[in-house]
Amino acid sequence: MTMFVSDWQWGYDGWIVVITALVAMTCAIPGSFLLVRRQSMLGDAVSHAVLPGIAIGFLVSGTRDGGWMLAGAIVAGLATAMLTQVLRRVGGVDRGAALGVVFTTLFALGLVLIVQAGDSVDLDPSCVLYGQVELAPLDVVVVRGIEVPRAVPWLLGVLAVTFLSVQVLWKELLVASFDPATAAAQGGRPNLMQQVLMVLVAAGCVVAFEAVGSILVVSLLVAPAAAARLVTNRLRPMMFIAMSIGVVAAVGGHLSALTVPGWLALETTDVSTSGSTAVFATLLVILAVLASPQQGLLFGTFRRLALRFRIAEEDLLGVLYRREVESRGLGQPTGVHLSELGGGGPGLAFRGMMRLAAIRLRWAGYVTPFRLIPHPDQIKLTEAGRVRATVLIRRHRLWELYLAGAAAIPLDHLHATAMDLEHLAQPDLLASLEAEAAKSVHDPQGREIPRG
Amino acid sequence: MSDGIATIFAMGTPSLAVASTGGEDFLRILLLQDFNTRVVVAGAMLLGAVGGVVGTFLLLRRRALMGDVMGHAMLPGVAAAFLAVQALGLERSLPVLLLGGGIAATLAGLAVIGLRRVSQLDDDATMAIVLSGFFGLGVVLLSVVQSSGGGGQAGLEDFVFGKTASMVTSDVVVIAIGGLLVLSVAVLFFKEFRLLCFDDAFAASLGRPVMGLDLLLLSMTVVTALVGLQAVGLILVVALLVIPAAAARFLTDDLRWTVAFSSLIGAVGCWLGVTLSAAAPGLPAGAMIVLATAGLFVVALFTGPKRGLLPRWWLGRSLRRAVGRDHLLRSMLECREVTGNGEITAAELMMNRSWSRGGLSGLLRVARRAGEMIQIDRDRWRLTDRGEIEAAAMVRNHRLWEHYLLEYAHLAPSHVDRAADRIEHVLDPVLVRRLETELGALVDAGPPASPHPLADETPPGDDVVAGGNES
């Protein structure tokens, strides 16, 4: 850490990161469920709506730690979920509107309560909103002779309880999230599971109130889970990945709070860690959107480019092969000049792609220059190239066979569609294609299907 | 940073009533005797009205929570504008800060749309991510503002929680300009927004630019949220967009009236909130506006004539009662047709139709009060003349339907009774006349004969479908 930040202090900055990371992990667990249930904004609503609960708990107990505030927040969180449900069911109010009505009202109530309490108590809505993790390491207790911030044992406890309850109720939560109707039919109590989830979210909000503030808890509930969702398709790995991403966001958030102002030549020293954690978490989501292996923009673009390149190669091989078959016995040169390929007036991109493909094929030994004076644009198939082209042509004709037979696609469309399909190389798809076309030898246009 | 915020927040609390709140002062505020009060109240009410209009369209387009995203997303814009103004050494002015907020909110709206397109995350997740990301950035910039010192950050903090009481005439002018702009766009495009919200596929098939209209609605939301910042702050500005619109849906079934009621509720809620916050110290105006509007929402939820809970409950109750009365009168006639005796015991009625004992005695009580039946002794009842006429009409309706269903719907005779049972209570006179012309010759003055043997009507053990307690 000290290599990034000159004035890093393990006893202070280290604890800040630990506290934020613990909060992030605690939030990622219910957050993953909220995400797959498409209820992320419920997390936003609950994180606002716990304010009156926290306020009442605080007013009753007069201290900022302890069970009262937790209890108040959990009650407020449950009330949000239940009131929203009632408004939707009984009043027929749209889901988003019901959420909006309930949480703004509760939040306003919380504001009034806190302001009413006035100067007599040490709680102001700003610290509930933004958190003040910067102060947390200064408030220490001694555990077994070691000074740790008061928040840490408390956070560890909530994290353990959250994690254990999700482990114990895993099956039920999964079914209730995926298919509430079936869950209800099997006596799975999906509504109870929803309430369990709300308790966990509310608990997350209370612990987050210490670290990032109750507004930014939305960030830690949703962003790590969303990033994880983009990386994996399964819920259990998703939850663990979300927890890890939360930790990364915590570390990155605090580090960037310390370093980024310096890069921007700002003379500020205390940039909000909670804010930068939220920003960092959002950046991680954007990163996942760009780079996730399944749905990412970058990977998708890369895959499409690679595919286009392969298609260009295969098309070139196909053209060469057909040229050979056409000119068989005519004693003419059986190569092709690249400029012949552009019958339809290809654009620059097309020609460039073809030339690249030709170079690649030559380098791999599939084609070779056919004139005495070698010219990169004048090529013909080698033996290896002929083998590969045979496979391609066979695939093409098999598709035509299938399309003409089972799919009854008109003859004049066969070639173009088969041209698209022949590049699909998934083994299981090819196996079923072979099976479909096993009996025929000739393709619908009467030409021979080469043996593979 | 918390010290700064705490003091700033403490400054945010004083309401119009200032320090001395006597009943006299409250009256002054209620009667709008101060110029300053008039300014604040006018600004707040205008704001509420605009929020109600835009909110209705957002709600019907199922984008109610976009207001939440927009509101939160303004923080970084406002803070960045503040920093920029400070760096350039200019005077802090409201329009510049609002411009910053507006740009940030627009970016957030576009980010939601863009993220949804490229990422396959659902609506809720994209909104929550954009909201928290922008707000996080806002908190960061706010901390930069605070630690860099310089005066005037108090004004910034007001944007978070709102500070209606500090509104001055120039602020109200800004609100008025923004509000009128939004209102005139809403009027001009009313037709198109109605189409967009109801059936966007059809709008597209007419060649209407769905995307463009959505963006227009988005920018109206931005402007509304901007002018709302002053009054309720960016966290609660969504309340102005959501609560009045949701409340108005209970009051009417017509879009024009929904918009009108929604803006009325918004305006009244804002006025109430401002006035209430003036009534006692320590009631922040922004929060009071939200609570007052929510109060109006609850009133609408219970009493709204179209979808309110109480009217619906009352309607269900009176329908159940009417159905019960119809069944009772018809049973009396039918029992008499079977036994030939006009004096019917409750036990005989219970045989005729599966009532519950309590339900039957309740119905009998109501019928006696209405003068349709008289109680001869403890157990026996008889129809009055008036009851006789009503019951005859009842039976006539029922049997007409039975014949119709037999004739046209080809139901089996054993089923027509139950089917007719369900239909007969919802007959309006127009339908009865149509029925009569349809059936032509079958009809004469009296009830036509039953097309099925009456003894079979409800065999013992038959289920309760034909019973008096269906609704």
Added chain:
Amino acid sequence: MPVHHRHRNPPIGPEHDPQAALSIHDVTVAYHRRPVLWDLDLDIPRGVLAAVVGPNGAGKSTMIKACLDLVPRVSGSIRLLGDELAAVQGRIGYVPQRETVDWDFPVSALDVVCMGLYRKIGWFRSVRRRHRNAAMEALDRVGLADFAGRQISRLSGGQQQRVFLARALVQEADLYFMDEPFASVDAATEEAILEVLRSLRDAGRTVIVVHHDLQTTRDYFDWLVLLNTRLVAAGSIEETWTPENLRATYGGRLTLLEAAGWAMGTAGSGQRRS
């Protein structure tokens, strides 16, 4: 792979029959790059009542939506009434599936029908008395004149469908697309809708209907399009209503073609010949 076919398909314009009401040439439609409708090629003449028939997931609604540019197509071209969609948009009517809208919406039946006139009324102008009169006439034609002022959630399913039909009628279009107008309506409504459709056809308009009920197809329609992820047959009902065609349409899904579609979707190669 947008360009690599050009050397084989010289850029001659697609041959569209200018007399056809709907002319689809070589159209492939994909959702998320996964083709769901392959190589569609068909002409529907003017003045017919045409049914688009096929099993679930055959791409019937997709075909209609592609004609109206409501879903992007990856290849091919479509001519409506001999022209591009944009040029004839005012002469096209559309009845979406009933489930696609929120029937709790605060509008009356008359308001909904008036929506069919919004294009004619134009921007910035409001609905006037004569528009409402036209809408009332259309409601009367579908037998709902008595229900004009009623909020749409208080109409039965069949009546809601008829309101949609009236909205299309008021468009006075020459070519209508209707997505499952007969889905879950009562017998009386079915009768009423059919009568309206026939009167449209008799007035020389073309009506293209996505239909799910094979029992009634032969009696109701005079032109038939059989779809199952690709065109099986299209033509007059006498020619196309054959056991072989029906078997080809309903005889199971083309699993291999579907799998190929999925493979193209994941490989990201579905955008061919754009």
